[in-house]
Amino acid sequence: MDNAPHGSADPRHHPGMESVSTVLGRLGGWAPRGPLIAATSRRAVAAALKRGEIERIALGIYALPGLSVDEAAVLAYDGVLSHMSAAQAFELPLLHAPEKPHITLPPHRHPRPGPPAVLHWAPTSATERRDRITSLQRTVVDCARTLPFGESLAIADAALATGRLTQDELLGATAALRGYGCPNAGRVAAAASGLSESFLESVLRSLLISAGIEGFEPQMLVTYGSFRARVDLGHRVALLALEAEGFAFHGSRRDFAADCRRYDELVAAGWLVLRFTYEQVIGDPAWVVATVRAALDQRLGK
Structure with missing residues (x-):
């Protein structure tokens, strides 16, 4: 009662x-x-x-x-999650997580007061407005327009690897772009590959592309008798392999032994193997490029 x-x-x-x-x-x-x-x-x-x-x-x-912070910002501004925040939602690799949600609003709309966010203004599709997030293709293109080449290439590579986006679709989406970031977006679309297996590998490849170093193939298969191994980046003519080593690439003693055996087999097959860590690729890219260039010149007899 x-x-x-x-x-x-x-x-x-x-x-x-x-x-x-x-x-x-x-x-x-x-x-x-x-x-x-x-x-x-x-x-x-x-x-x-x-x-x-x-x-x-x-x-x-x-x-x-x-x-979540992203959900609250999307609703507060009545917008669409986009750019780095959408990439994070799609589980695409990022060098740094966004400090604030990225929200895209309709053109010419005045934003109402809301929580901290990075606001963008652009048309969005009915599906994007319904789902409250930009499409995978749109997300990759938006990131390619606003992030450095290496970071945006890693996002594009990972998106292609999902099988939900093709390079032709990405090239088509960037072909008609105009305005800020279009050259970088087109460059990313042309260089993207679904073969890349890690963020670090993609960034390493981006360093070579930016330096004009050609001939390296992602996830190249090396064969020598009964030996088979894939290398992160391989140069068939120079027999030069580049490996992007993350924070922890040996999960156990057995993994460490297998990795040493694989390395020795590659050397025995005539390959030179260069291994680059996260700190080197991200923190000292000039040294990485110079080292690869010197090794390539040596192998090609220049």
């Missing part, structure tokens, strides 16, 4: 009224203030907010607790 005094009904239990959190759940987890009050009451919304049952994520915008 409700023991509340007459005239002080608890807004959580108003006869015939859905709770504010129930209404938000029915509306997809969020709603503007107007429709939320229309379905409940001002008093109920204020009480639910005070109890922590709902959150105000922007002026006049309420949501159920527990939204």
Whole structure:
């Protein structure tokens, strides 16, 4: 039995009224203030907010607790997750996670107050607005327009490796681009390969491309008698292999022994193997390029 005094009904239990959190759940987890009050009451919304049952994520915008930073920003600005934030959502590799969500808004819309975010203005498709995230293709192109060549090439390589995007589609998407970042986007589309197996390998390849060093193939198969091995980047003429070594490439003593055996087999087959660490590729790219160039010249007798 409700023991509340007459005239002080608890807004959580108003006869015939859905709770504010129930209404938000029915509306997809969020709603503007107007429709939320229309379905409940001002008093109920204020009480639910005070109890922590709902959150105000922007002026006049309420949501159920527990939204991620990206979700809250998308709803607060009524936009679409894009650029690095969309790449992260698609689990594409990034050198650094975005410090703030990247949100794309319709052209000419004035942004309303909201949480910290990087705002972009561009048309989006009906599907993107429905899903609240740019398409995989659009995400790759947006990143290629705004990020350095190596980072954006790694994103494009990983997207192609998923099989959900082809290089022809990527080339087509960049062919008609105009404005900021278009040259880099076209360059990324032309160089992208779904064969690359890691972020570091893609960045290493980008260093060679930027330096004008040609002839290296990603994930090249080396055969010598019964020996078979793939190298991250291989030059068939120079018999020069480049390996991009991440933080931990040996999971056990057995893995370490297998890696040493593979290295010895490559050397016995006449290959020179250069191994580059994350710190070298990211932190000292000029030295990496100079080392590869010197080894290539030596192998080709220049």
